[in-house]
Ligand code: SF4
Ligand code: SF4
């Protein structure tokens with residue numbers, strides 16, 4: 001008998017999604033899919049608005065990584081003006097981007113994923129959450145909460161408001177960075193580096209107990225895409241695009257992020273509102289690629305900061321040429337947090353950050369602009385078209401989670417194959433969720449969808465008739 | 475000039491005979507809600523938010539245009555007036571497209587502030603969602619009709635202070651629209667001197683400086699007080715003292 005199992009939604013994700021598992025007559029997994037069912041259509045809302053408003057508008061796409069959208073949008077605006085912005089503005093944007101990666105990763109690792117990782121995938125669901133972890137390991141969780149706070153504090157100090165900062169716009173940023181702000185920030189650094197180090201040790205120490213998950217929850221070769229600097233090191237704000245494959249071979253080097261649409265394409269599938277981006281020369285679906293922490297560590301040759309480089313060398317040992325297990329997104333995230341903290345520390349000593357000039361003044365000089373940066377979840381592209389007065393005629397966003405779409409589907413399928421026994425048990429459901437959670441998909445931003453419901457598992461027979469339903473209230 | 479004594483909200487106050495209820499109340503620390511009135515500009519009584527009750531009169535009167543009178547008894551804040559004002563604000567929101575979270579004056583908007591003060595937390599009527607233009611043809615400024623409340627402050631400041639009369643109102647009722655010159659794009663207006671006074675007096679995010687993103691536009695009206703005081707005191711007329 002063929003059954004379909006539907007899990008909806010994946011809890012502890014920002015957004016609304018569901019999973020279906022299609023079984024064949026033998027009860028084996030035929031296919032598994034990750035559906036994104038809502039659509040918010042942000043691109044449409046932008047039309048007719050002045051391009052200067054875009055950073056503020058775009059920051060509303062997502063409450064989790066507003067900064068990344070502000071940055072990509074500001075950069076697209078810089079290009080519309082046709083200017084190079086003053087160094088102090090660049091550095092301030094870099095600073096806030098590092099802070100954003102830090103706080104977002106802290107949320108993903110400590111708040112969302114560590115219950116699975118530290119309490120075990122099969123621990124009872126009522127305990128397998130942040131509160132259960134709180135009971136068991138208060139100090140550890142507290143350090144995570146503080147790491148997130150650190151990131152948010154920087155964003156708030158510079159951007160004024162914790163979420164949805166409108167501090168940056170076309171041409172630069174709007175306020176100077178002060179030594180008072182620096183003094184607030186430096187206080188946090190030693191503690192942060194220490195906490196991340198402890199978390200890294202903790203994660204590495206439990207990895208052995210997840211050997212099965214590491215091997216079967218999204219372990220496949222794929223292309224990896226990320227921004228790197230001119231030397232090929234980790235880069236989050238301004239650089240070139242590099243693509244490598246599952247064995248670490250360079251597929252493309254020094255691609256211009258402003259021309260991303262010439263080498264990246266988007267396919268659609270009927271079962272998902274989310275697009276399926278791919279590397280054009282390889283076609284769809286062969287050209288699918290992963291972005292985000294795992295991709296960045298695979299693509300970059302080095303980190304460029306002391307602690308992160310040590311960890312990165314060790315990290316690269318986990319694969320042959322490339323680390324292909326999506327489970328290691330978690331590890332990559334922690335290493336990135338380390339790197340970001342180190343970069344923040346460097347910036348605090350950079351005199352250019354404090355300079356007076358923060359805005360390049362210009363009026364509209366181009367009709368099309370592209371901005372890109374590395375968001376916590378991966379490479380983000382904004383492409384805008386404006387009329388002669390600067391009113392938006394069209395916006396095109398290529399968002400990190402969408403670029404991981406195909407990989408998430410593959411992960412779900414692989415996980416289902418491995419962990420679906422004759423009967424679906426909670427452990428399997430948890431692993432399906434966890435497979436997706438590796439990517440930390442922010443679904444509200446990748447499909448611009450919002451919403452949350454209790455978890456529902458629908459099992460349907462060959463003709464679509466419901467066999468049974470398993471509910472898990474959130 | 476002669477002085478009048480009147481009662482406002484139970485308080486006895488005095489005012490000059492040519493003062494309006496609004497300004498007499500203001501001088502005595504009684505703040506009547508308003509959107510179209512702005513000190514230094516001639517009044518138009520366009521928004522009706524300053525309506526007050528005057529004893530012995532059936533109809534409500536706009537405080538910004540009604541002169542004080544001897545022994546007048548005025549109430550500015552009765553439950554009925556509060557309800558009227560709330561309704562007006564709701565109608566203003568329903569009439570056009572106000573998405574504060576992405577507006578250039580978010581946090582410093584007179585309409586928004588007043589709505590909060592009056593406790594408007596939702597609108598009871600169906601929003602009209604009109605499709606209105608945004609004109610950013612001017613090299614320094616823009617006008618977003620979606621946020622215009624037709625208070626005509628811009629029209630009045632341009633006419634009576636700057637002396638250009640670039641702005642006026644076209645159409646009637648809900649089709650009313652602020653236009654520059656005879657409806658040309660602002661950037662092509664022959665009369666506009668690009669002084670920016672209209673931008674500064676506009677109570678909402680309808681008129682804005684280009685280059686401003688969400689919640690960044692702050693209005694500076696110090697010029698108005700300066701000009702009006704200078705005019706009253708005839709400061710710009712250089713005194714020629716015999717040497
Ligand atoms: S003009 Fe005022 S009320 Fe209208 S959207 Fe802007 S902030 Fe809100
Ligand atoms: S543009 Fe501003 S000042 Fe002019 S009428 Fe509209 S709201 Fe009033």
Ligand code: FES
Nearest residue numbers: 510519521522538
């Ligand atoms: S302030 Fe009196 S009618 Fe607007």
